[in-house]
Amino acid sequence: MSNIRNFSIIAHIDHGKSTLADRLIQWTGMVEDRQFRDQILDTMDIERERGITIKSNTISLPYTSDDGVEYELNLIDTPGHVDFSYEVSRALASCEGVLLLVDASQGVEAQTVANLYLAMEHDLTIIPVINKIDLPAADVDGVKEQIERELGLDSDHVLLCSAKEGIGIDEILEAIVARIPPPTGSAEEPLSGLIFDATYDSFRGTVVSCRIFDGQVKPGDIIRMMYHGTVHKVEETGVFRLTREPRKQLSAGMVGYLIAGIKTVSDTRIGDTLTLEARPAAGPLPGFKEVKPVVFASIYPVGNDDYQDLADALEKFKLNDASLVYQKDSSAALGQGFRCGFLGLLHLEIVQERLEREYNQSIIMTVPGVRYRFTLADGKVITVDNPLYYPDPSSIKGEEEPFIRTSILIPERFVGAVMKLCLERRGVNSRFQYPSPGRVEINFDMPLAEVIIDFYDRLKTITQGYGSFDYEIIDYRPTSLLKLDILVNGEKLDALSMIVHKDRVREWGVRVCDRLKDEIPKQQFKIAIQGAVGGQIISRSTISAFRKDVTAKCYGGDISRKRKLLEKQRAGKKRMKMVGSVQIPQSAFVAVLKTENE
Amino acid sequence: MDHPTNSGLYVHLPFCKTKCPYCDFYSVTDATLISAYLTALNTEAGLYREQFPGFDSLFLGGGTPSWLGEAQLAGLMKNLRRHFTFAPDSEITIEANPDDITAEKLTLWRDLGINRLSLGVQSFDEGELRFLGRRHTAKQTEAAIDLIRAAGFTNLGLDLMYGLPGQSLDGWLKTLEQALSFAPEHLSCYQLTLMAGETPALRTPMARRVARGEISLPDEETQREFFLLTANFLTARGYLHYEVANFARQGPQAGSLCHYCCRHNVKYWTRTPYLGLGPAAHSFDGRRRWWNFSSVKKYCLSLNAGEAPVAEAETLTPEQIRLETLALGFRTRAGVSLATIREHPGADAVVAALTQAGLVRVDRERVIATLDGLVVADRLPLEFGD
Numbered sequence: 014m015s016n017i018r019n020f021s022i023i024a025h026i027d028h029g030k031s032t033l034a035d036r037l038i039q040w041t042g043m044v045e046d047r048q049f050r051d052q053i054l055d056t057m058d059i060e061r062e063r064g065i066t067i068k069s070n071t072i073s074l075p076y077t078s079d080d081g082v083e084y085e086l087n088l089i090d091t092p093g094h095v096d097f098s099y100e101v102s103r104a105l106a107s108c109e110g111v112l113l114l115v116d117a118s119q120g121v122e123a124q125t126v127a128n129l130y131l132a133m134e135h136d137l138t139i140i141p142v143i144n145k146i147d148l149p150a151a152d153v154d155g156v157k158e159q160i161e162r163e164l165g166l167d168s169d170h171v172l173l174c175s176a177k178e179g180i181g182i183d184e185i186l187e188a189i190v191a192r193i194p195p196p197t198g199s200a201e202e203p204l205s206g207l208i209f210d211a212t213y214d215s216f217r218g219t220v221v222s223c224r225i226f227d228g229q230v231k232p233g234d235i236i237r238m239m240y241h242g243t244v245h246k247v248e249e250t251g252v253f254r255l256t257r258e259p260r261k262q263l264s265a266g267m268v269g270y271l272i273a274g275i276k277t278v279s280d281t282r283i284g285d286t287l288t289l290e291a292r293p294a295a296g297p298l299p300g301f302k303e304v305k306p307v308v309f310a311s312i313y314p315v316g317n318d319d320y321q322d323l324a325d326a327l328e329k330f331k332l333n334d335a336s337l338v339y340q341k342d343s344s345a346a347l348g349q350g351f352r353c354g355f356l357g358l359l360h361l362e363i364v365q366e367r368l369e370r371e372y373n374q375s376i377i378m379t380v381p382g383v384r385y386r387f388t389l390a391d392g393k394v395i396t397v398d399n400p401l402y403y404p405d406p407s408s409i410k411g412e413e414e415p416f417i418r419t420s421i422l423i424p425e426r427f428v429g430a431v432m433k434l435c436l437e438r439r440g441v442n443s444r445f446q447y448p449s450p451g452r453v454e455i456n457f458d459m460p461l462a463e464v465i466i467d468f469y470d471r472l473k474t475i476t477q478g479y480g481s482f483d484y485e486i487i488d489y490r491p492t493s494l495l496k497l498d499i500l501v502n503g504e505k506l507d508a509l510s511m512i513v514h515k516d517r518v519r520e521w522g523v524r525v526c527d528r529l530k531d532e533i534p535k536q537q538f539k540i541a542i543q544g545a546v547g548g549q550i551i552s553r554s555t556i557s558a559f560r561k562d563v564t565a566k567c568y569g570g571d572i573s574r575k576r577k578l579l580e581k582q583r584a585g586k587k588r589m590k591m592v593g594s595v596q597i598p599q600s601a602f603v604a605v606l607k608t609e610n611e
Numbered sequence: 612m613d614h615p616t617n618s619g620l621y622v623h624l625p626f627c628k629t630k631c632p633y634c635d636f637y638s639v640t641d642a643t644l645i646s647a648y649l650t651a652l653n654t655e656a657g658l659y660r661e662q663f664p665g666f667d668s669l670f671l672g673g674g675t676p677s678w679l680g681e682a683q684l685a686g687l688m689k690n691l692r693r694h695f696t697f698a699p700d701s702e703i704t705i706e707a708n709p710d711d712i713t714a715e716k717l718t719l720w721r722d723l724g725i726n727r728l729s730l731g732v733q734s735f736d737e738g739e740l741r742f743l744g745r746r747h748t749a750k751q752t753e754a755a756i757d758l759i760r761a762a763g764f765t766n767l768g769l770d771l772m773y774g775l776p777g778q779s780l781d782g783w784l785k786t787l788e789q790a791l792s793f794a795p796e797h798l799s800c801y802q803l804t805l806m807a808g809e810t811p812a813l814r815t816p817m818a819r820r821v822a823r824g825e826i827s828l829p830d831e832e833t834q835r836e837f838f839l840l841t842a843n844f845l846t847a848r849g850y851l852h853y854e855v856a857n858f859a860r861q862g863p864q865a866g867s868l869c870h871y872c873c874r875h876n877v878k879y880w881t882r883t884p885y886l887g888l889g890p891a892a893h894s895f896d897g898r899r900r901w902w903n904f905s906s907v908k909k910y911c912l913s914l915n916a917g918e919a920p921v922a923e924a925e926t927l928t929p930e931q932i933r934l935e936t937l938a939l940g941f942r943t944r945a946g947v948s949l950a951t952i953r954e955h956p957g958a959d960a961v962v963a964a965l966t967q968a969g970l971v972r973v974d975r976e977r978v979i980a981t982l983d984g985l986v987v988a989d990r991l992p993l994e995f996g997d
Contacts, residue, residue, distance in 0.1 A: 536990075537965070537968060537970060537987065537990060537991075537994070538968055558987075559987045559990055560831045560832055560834075560835045560986070560987075561831050561832075561834045561835040561838060561986050561987065562986075562987045562988075562989045562990050563838075563855055563942070563985060563986060563987060563988040563989050564804070564855075564989055565801045565802040565803075565804045565855070565856055566801055566804070566856060567855070567879070567880070567939070567942060568876060568879050569621060569879050569885055569887055569892070569893040569894075569895070570887075570891065570892070570893045570902065572879065572893070572895075572900070572935060572938075572939065573893070573900055573902075573925065575938055576931060576934055576935050576938060579934055579938055579989075579992055579993065580931075580934065582993055583934070583992075583993055583996075586993055587996075594964055
């Protein structure tokens with residue numbers, strides 16, 4: 014056990030976490046150079062494209078230190094986004110230390126701070142590492158100062174590296190061995206293991222990633238999930254190399270996997286405690302939380318016949334992503350679909366993209382919203398996350414919406430612009446901190462509903478990319494809501510209905526009408542688009558009909574070309590949704606969400 | 612293979628003295644190629660004598676067929692008649708430019724059996740003619756029409772263009788009035804269209820001028836006004852608006868409403884088989900369509916090597932046939948049969964909605980675009996799904 018080191022790399026997005034992981038894997042000889050590809054732990058296309066880690070992966074690196082001792086370095090990769098902060102916290106709970114990675118040109122950012130706090134909560138040894146020191150814009154001394162002032166870490170022990178160029182990697186490996194303590198615990202105690210991840214293997218079922226704190230587990234053991242209460246028989250235990258490698262057992266201090274005939278990932282709970290049915294631990298490990306979705310949107314298939322396909326795709330998706338929740342939904346305009354709950358906006362985007370790319374689904378996603386709380390006349394309290402179930406306004410006695418506390422880290426010169434944005438988004442109770450000269454951390458209490466649509470994009474734009482953002486959900490607060498409906502030629506497009514704060518309803522009404530006007534193509538008939546609250550029209554726009562569209566000449570040599578054009582147009586039309594007699598392209602639903610400058 | 616007797620023959624004569632800046636038809640200005648070309652054409656005709664033995668229409672198009680010398684045209688006609696049979700009442704059309712018309716040519720054309728003339732008038736406004744790069748003047752056109760009538764041609768079609776940059780509705784009406792003063796049997800009124808062209812090099816000189824912002828075409832609303840004005844004006848003067856751009860005078864015999872409709876061109880819209888000879892010409896046998904190389908040189912080389920000069924071919928799927936039937940049918944006064952329309956799921960509801968919107972009417976089991984429907988005829992097929 015003294016030769017094991019369990020650690021994570023934590024960083025703000027784009028500060029080079031995956032590249033450093035790549036380098037560590039290469040340096041320890043896990044993979045030959047010719048087999049190497051970038052972001053080796055990021056197995057999904059989206060992860061590679063966006064440069065983020067969505068699904069964490071774990072790898073055990075065999076390492077012989079400078080003084081000749083052999084170690085097992087378990088790198089527990091973490092998802093790099095606030096939406097997945099619970100998963101991050103469980104991964105960190107499985108470690109004894111972290112590499113805190115900071116970009117030499119970007120410096121400390123909101124997620125750097127948030128991640129550091131998480132690591133501190135778990136009493137982890139923190140090794141600060143400044144990355145990208147080879148960049149011309151690198152400001153090593155400035156970043157060191159930030160690390161000292163803003164993070165309160167001793168800058169004398171900061172390591173310098175360029176993961177991209179392979180500079181400083183040896184020093185990092187030595188520091189992991191020297192500074193991060195080995196795990197404690199005893200193999201003789203009853204089994205106590207923390208589940209920090211679960212993935213789905215189509216042949217083996219769920220593969221549970223776990224950190225063993227006490228005891229040991231081996232094939233044939235009957236295990237119990239202490240929170241979930243389920244019991245399974247272990248089929249295989251092992252460790253993660255580039256692929257899974259079976260071991261006779263996992264014992265205290267180790268990080269590895271077990272396979273136990275668990276059908277879906279949803280049958281495991283991240284943060285649950287594994288123990289032996291025959292000889293259980295005294296109690297579960299602390300920190301378990303049921304992850305609850307906070308952002309909701311409906312998904313409909315573009316073709317009405319594709320509902321079953323989408324249902325199958327979601328079921329498969331859910332095998333591997335327990336945090337996605339969904340139930341049947343139905344729209345007069347869009348037919349049968351699903352109401353889905355997500356951990357956050359990025360999670361929503363990832364689900365949408367993966368459904369389209371990996372599961373080949375052509376989908377329409379509605380405007381995302383939050384879960385509101387209504388107190389009705391009869392005293393009953395209900396929660397509503399779907400505008401379809403907005404209660405009769407006359408029966409509403411009280412309304413509440415979820416609030417978050419933002420942490421926005423910016424250079425001082427952007428304070429005015431960011432304040433303005435936050436106030437527009439109904440931010441209250443602002444607090445400023447100056448973690449170091451020239452830098453401001455702004456905290457606002459803000460309705461979650463105001464940040465789930467284009468807030469981060471706007472923040473990036475007005476701070477020229479320097480602003481970083483993190484948030485936590487704090488509580489529900491009283492509010493005043495209205496339901497905005499969108500009518501197309503007098504027919505309600507219920508999929509575009511939304512629950513909006515009363516001060517924002519006109520703005521949204523105008524915005525949706527304008528966006529739809531740009532996105533819905535001209536048709537044979539004039540199309541009227543209206544925003545309505547109750548029976549009252551609050552905004553409108555009109556799309557004129559085709560006035561002229563006919564080829565002047567059509568003789569023998571023109572027919573094939575003409576037909577090919579029609580075939581192309583027809584294919585484009587197929588990707589649209591018929592609402593009454595109006596064809597609405599998929600893009601119209603997306604456009605409603607986009608920022609104005611896009 | 613069946614042997615349709617009502618097929619049409621098109622012969623492309625891709626030679627022009629000068630190229631007009633708006634034209635994207637395939638043509639060359641090198642007259643020395645003509646004789647070699649006619650030899651190749653004779654070879655090509657020979658390839659199809661089994662497949663297309665008989666025709667009841669011939670269209671000599673271009674290019675500028677009227678530019679051909681008397682002997683060249685006589686030789687061509689002789690060869691065509693040697694390979695193919697033409698029904699006794701065949702419609703035989705030649706496209707002509709006013710400045711090519713002479714009494715001698717007209718006499719020869721009559722002798723060769725040509726009984727219909729399609730005259731490239733384009734405009735009676737001198738300024739517009741210059742803008743269009745035409746070689747003739749309005750005066751020449753008037754003289755040419757007098758000669759044509761004097762030579763005994765009783766089926767004359769005039770080609771006109773509208774929607775030119777700066778053209779007013781009044782100016783266009785004047786041209787129409789002037790055209791009608793010759794009581795033509797047929798009028799083709801084309802809106803000036805710039806073919807998009809995939810690269811600037813493929814664009815016509817006029818399209819390049821528009822792209823550079825030197826000139827601009829009328830907006831959609833004005834184009835619509837031109838179209839409606841044209842249709843209403845000519846219909847009021849007794850012309851039958853039988854296709855988007857085509858108008859015909861009522862015929863002499865009662866009952867044959869479309870006596871002066873261009874029999875040959877109607878075949879394109881009714882998907883009747885046609886054989887096209889010459890570079891870039893398209894042929895169709897009911898299921899398969901093929902077209903020749905758009906190059907006189909390549910065309911001649913292939914035929915000299917004993918090969919058909921076919922650049923590409925396609926065999927239409929039933930769905931493609933349905934789509935073409937709609938696209939072409941909605942351009943014409945004949946419309947599309949209800950039976951064909953009903954092959955598309957939900958067609959009745961679509962027809963009802965389009966009728967309601969005034970874009971089509973149903974008449975004797977046929978769905979026919981109204982005038983408002985014709986203006987947007989390219990959209991109508993898209994209303995019917997597959």
